[in-house]
Amino acid sequence: MDRHSLLARELGAFLRSRRVLLTPGQVGLPAAGARRISGLRREEIARLASISAGYYVRLEQGRVPNPSPGVLDALARALRMSQEERGHLFALAGQAHPEAEAAAFARGAQRMLALLSPPTAGYVISRHSDVLAWNDTAAALFGHLVEGPGRPNNVRYVFTDPEAREIFVDWPDVAADAVAHLRAATGHRPDDARLAGLVAELSDASREFRRLWEARELRHKVEGRKELRHRLTGRMTLEYVVLAVPTAPGERLVVYTAPESSASHAALHVLRQAAQRRQKPLPTRWAP
Known part of the structure; x- marks a missing residue:
């Protein structure tokens, strides 16, 4: 059986x-x-x-x-x-039980976000690559990702939003990482209809996604450096780390930071202040 x-x-x-x-x-x-x-x-x-x-x-x-x-x-x-x-x-x-996931999220990920020291940028991502919550700095850094219509999704953002190609200096490497995370998720949950639907959607929408998906490359990057550029701050070198959320299996906290004395750290401060000065406050969590 x-x-x-x-x-x-x-x-x-x-x-x-x-x-x-x-x-x-x-x-x-x-x-x-x-x-x-x-x-x-x-x-x-x-x-x-x-x-x-x-x-x-x-x-x-x-x-x-x-x-x-x-x-x-x-x-x-x-x-x-x-x-x-x-x-x-x-x-x-x-x-997945929506109420159970929401309860686990409230206990873990939101608390972890609140513990990040300003101006660290942070957001929480699900096994489906949905962005569930974020802080002010992350909202200012990746504006289209969290402000667009519908449920924000990291892989969809990387492959279908022109802003992603502008922000990530090494976009091809970021794209390969995103596909590798998605492939790992489908390996753990091969019968997940939402994951299969996302793969089908992006295969139709992006030739680059389709090529990377068919390459079947596996990566497991949980820390490193990324070069980003933003219209408010110019180029930044940010260190990142990806942490598992203990109370919500499959969810990850993605953190971007920089050494305190660096120009990139000052740039993160500028982005956080820009988010806080907005007349309409940015949301900190996606709500359907």
Whole structure:
């Protein structure tokens, strides 16, 4: 039996284990006399979750390999699951649980950003290369990345926004790093639909991305130096480090800094002050 079948069976067993613990009164159903079974009936859970009874039966039998996040969320509510149980349900289905991810982010990444000493630039990136949060200096340094429409994404920015080619002096090296991180993510999560969709989108949009993706080069750079140029400050030499966020697996804190006595450190101060002087404050986190 393959991994997907095993997970589907475990998901079904988990649903059954939660169902038998509930009573009609806990979910607002009338207690119609004595029951021959423990807990709620399958059709009652299906009705509470607004799905068909047949579909729910197949879920418990392990015959539905990829239930959607919407179905999972409805089942978690119907079965009165705790936060930990909801997260486990989504994990068994191979789906990221949005609330669990948000809670983990709030505990870890945002706290790490707040600890950065000004004028250090920092932003948090997900396994999908989405930029989840950033500080003032990062917002001023990579303006289009965090201010554009929709969910900001680092790889999309590198390959489709002309600003990236202006900012990164060694753009080809930055592009190769971005693709390598994306390939590593797909290797760890080969069934992730969002990762596959991003690869398909950028393969259509960028010949350079397609070439690098097909080259299958693997890199694991977590620190180094980058040459950047900005219209407000000119050229800068910044040191960077990529740190894992302990409370949110797959997320990384990317930090750019420079020695205190350097011109690049002074340039970061200029960028931070420019962000703080704006009449409309820059956001510090993406909100859908």
